[in-house]
Amino acid sequence: MKQEPITIEDFKEFFSKIVRIRTIEQAIAERYHAQEMKCPMHLSIGQEGPAVAISMQLNASDKMLSTHRSHAHYLAKGGNLNMMISEFFGRETGCSGGMGGSMHLIDKSCGFEGATAIVGNTIPIAAGVALSQKLSKSKNITVVCFGEGATEEGVFSETLNITSVKNLPLIFFVENNGYSVYSPLSPRQSSNRHITKISEAHGIKSLKGNGNNIEEALAISSKAVKYVREKRKPCLIELETYRYLEHCGPNNDDHIGYRTKKEIDFWKSYDVIANAKKAIKELGVSPDSLEKLIQENTKEEIDNAFREATLAPFPKIERSISYEYA
């Protein structure tokens, strides 16, 4: 399959989007302490690369589903920022009407079909969305984002199987950040276990790379999307990346000792924004003014979103009851 070369415009778009998402996530972390966003918050800081790399290959009619840590996916896919922030504030105007919070985001207008909070839960649902695309002879595809932990769930293998049996246009998008909450890989997965080999054993094309490396993340994502779109077959992508903050919450938890200093230092030296800057600089463009511009624009967006959220009404319990049945 012929690969389109990655252009300077791609690099700039990637860079702009990861900077925007990080700026938003950092603002959420900073303002979380005010205790107005009363819901568990799994921030994506450090993991912006994969979300943006895959979303850049998709259009609004392509579908995406995700997990408890979905802010980056939602934003990268084009989800409405104001509705996301309002959701964190538990307001009626939130993307889930205040019923879901940070772990249950949705924006059907951009194909973000839903993120849920039980590990592996959206994997088979995404297969159903992809089957609907097959049955309706749609040209669109579906991406389901999840972490390496979800590959330990039985439903991951079950879904690889049915997706391969039915040739569904689905991308299994695995972000491997090496941790399930505080648990490292060693008690969870054999060192001889390779996620891409599991999918390959089901007859599924599988690609692996580093999600913090802009060239790799973009090239792999582009290749996978093209393959699934044209061949109408599933594909699995595993991108390594790293979460900077605690599993859930706005703080750094490097002091509690479940991750080594060496490991943390390595990943911080391999930060996706720093890597992207370097790559852009090598192409002869200065990233600093672009970064500043994006940060300023995003700050305005954020202030506006927070202002709107705090002004919006809270849902009443009666409204909650009306959501029990359609």
Place this chain on the structure above:
Amino acid sequence: MNMLNKNSVKELKQNKRINNFADGIAAAFFDSMRYDPTVLAFGLGATDPKNIFGTMAGLEDEFGNERVFDTPISENAMTGMAIGLAISGYKPVLTHQRLDFSLLSIDQIVNAAAKWYFMFGGQQSVPLVIRMIIGQGWGQGPTHSQALQSWFAQIPGLKVIMPAFPKDGYNLFRSSIADPNPVIFIEHRWLHQMSWNGEGRVVSPTQLGKSNRISTGSDITIVSNSIGSVYSHHAANILKKYNVGVEVIDAFNLRDFDINSISKSVAKTGRLLTVDFSHQFCSIGTEIIAQVLPLNFADLKIAPERIALPNFPVGTSFNIEKDFYFSTIDICKKIESMLNVTFPNIDDELKEYQSSSKKRFDGPF
């Protein structure tokens, strides 16, 4: 077991080969799929030669293998896939040959199907039907016979439907498929052989109802579901001979039962017996009594009673099975004791009923 073969598809269309409840389910599939191209039907064994006890016979030939298909043994993924289809414009029906197998998919049923509409603020409903069949007899044993309807009925967002009679089975299944919510549709295996000629098939399904009053009487109210309603109906007929008026309300909609009709009936009879085919502990019968008590406390002449299954699993041995399950006889005896009367020659009457009632279920599953 009456099975429709390929040649009978045409006859099914012409209303000719419907003989029983199982055929009625196949006809409901057939009519739903014919009038609504978004309806899909799948499940383990859906397209095998036995077509889930005949309940899915002829569907693949008529509607093709994209709409009707067999699946891997992956209950959780299949349920998730059904949910994904349901949030994308389709109306999937997933069938489990035994309810017990659905337990592998509780995450998808409870955390996804039941919650989706709610947790995304009413934006996207999940029009999904999951059929589950409860086994009984021929040594189905501890894990092929569970009646866990109260589990599902406790989950907000799910509807739980347990039909008793074949025509209701047809209509309720049609309505369940048309309903925009996830519906757990539970069939007792023995119902499949109940006779029906297919009269009354419809083009458009009605909205899901709550209950049917299947016998009228003024001495005692029975609220029942599924095969319990069949037994209760039989009991009501037998007790007519003793001038006992038994009012039977078939409360087929388990989570949304018709408390007003039940309360009205209890106000008339002053006596309430629930007949619920499940473990007694935390059963639907228990919930019905709990709701009736504050409404009808002054009307009640005696304490309400429950007939249900014991609070332990059923052993496989035939000798255990026969004492584990209730039947029409137990209902008549319970009413005798609740009314504090003696029905003369009731044992002979019941013996005659027993020998005239349908052939015992003789397996294999």
